[in-house]
Amino acid sequence: MKANTIKRHFRESFKSLGRNRWMTVASVSAVTVTLILVGVFMLLMSNFNYIADNMEDDVEIKVLIDLTADEEAEKALLTAISHIPSIATYEYSSKDDELQKLIADFGEDWALYEQSNPLHNVIYVRALNPQETAQVAAEIEKLASIEEVAYGQGKVERLFDALNLARNMGLVLIAGLLFTAIFLIANTIRITIMARGDEIEIMKLVGASNSFVRIPFLLEGVWLGILGSIIPIGLLVVIYNQLYDVIAPRLSGQLIQLVPPTPLVYEVSALLIGLAIVIGVFGSFMSVRKFLRI
């Protein structure tokens, strides 16, 4: 293809946006509305996942070491744990450390036990994948010199089940929303191109090849996508930043935290603009294809 032809395609695609002003407005509005929905939902899901991940990361296994274990046995246990491939971190905490923690958390009353510490030496273990905590715990349980392995059995499983269900529902919702968006936008573009069926017919009559007819329409789809993503991206970036500035300080120190706006909003923006372009091109492609059969 010659440079002049490429220039012509670009020029024509821009001109056509102006010439079919109402069609352009209709398509761009469809893109805008659906992308706002998709964008809001993506931000919600990101935050939900962030919170869920934080909760999961807080799950740890508490390995109580048998009181009869001597230093040698504890060392062997630590080495054995460190060799389990699916663990992320492990941390030894002596029974004196444990008691200090209790005193710090629950008060000086507990200092009474300093005379005769009833607690166990402990190893805290986190699984590489929090969802595999139960398996890791089971593996540790097999080792020698262990009194008990505790990780909130039962509760943790229920938490994970709930989080997974919510994640999957979110995915289904996003997929549904995307499907609706593609359908709505592709349809709007299709109607706008239908109205130009005679234009395509004439192009074919004077000997235009299929790609020559198609390219300006595809470019137009790209512009429609880009134009349609400006407002959603602007809104999401501004509003999420504002919202974060207002809400984040109030959540400091809490279990629930918001995802920091940078880079999240830019990632979502890139995703939205990419999505819009894909949808625009797809809509154009499907619509023009109908007319190109001779």
Next chain:
Amino acid sequence: MIEMKDVYKKYPNGVIASNGISVKINKGEFVYVVGPSGAGKSTFIKLMYREERATSGSIIVNNTDVTALRDQKVPLLRRQLGVVFQDFKLLPRLTVYENIAFALEVIEQQPTIVKEKVMHVIAKVGLAKKAQHFPHELSGGEQQRVAIARAIVNKPAVVIADEPTGNLDPDTAWGIMDIFHEINQDGTTIVMATHNKDIVNSLRRRVIAIDGGEIVRDEYGGDYGYES
């Protein structure tokens, strides 16, 4: 130039629009295609530029075997032909100049050459002053001149016209015929389906009469032959 052999065309609805047509049209000829409505004139024309595909038989246009032509190659055939219609088929949002230039842009001509060629044909059809007008600002006759200019700007060997004067009043129609006559004088083959009895009877040329999908008469310098 154009040669049809035993061309048979049956539409999906069962209508047989071409029932074994064989005809040969030589380079530089001017041919009227006449016949009652529904006789198969339009199909005859459409088969030539591959708007319709023949069910059987062979059609050669300008050394191209149209019946064997793959869909992707159809644009190449169209570039060797100029086609003019009763309803002009101009792009309403393009100016006169752009409508004509369009036919050259499609085949990726250099912009400087495009300009030169377009200005040349615009002058030829007498619309030099209206180059920047839009089709809706022109009369029917003027719009048809634009369509003709678009058809000939690429110097095709054949111009095919389907009732080009069908929407025009008699005076205007004659103006259009003058242009076709002139194009023909330059050596371009012209095939024109028409209902215009006066024109066929006055500007005597070869007449191919089609009825029921068959050629019922093929006569040089013939008359219209129907009371329409």
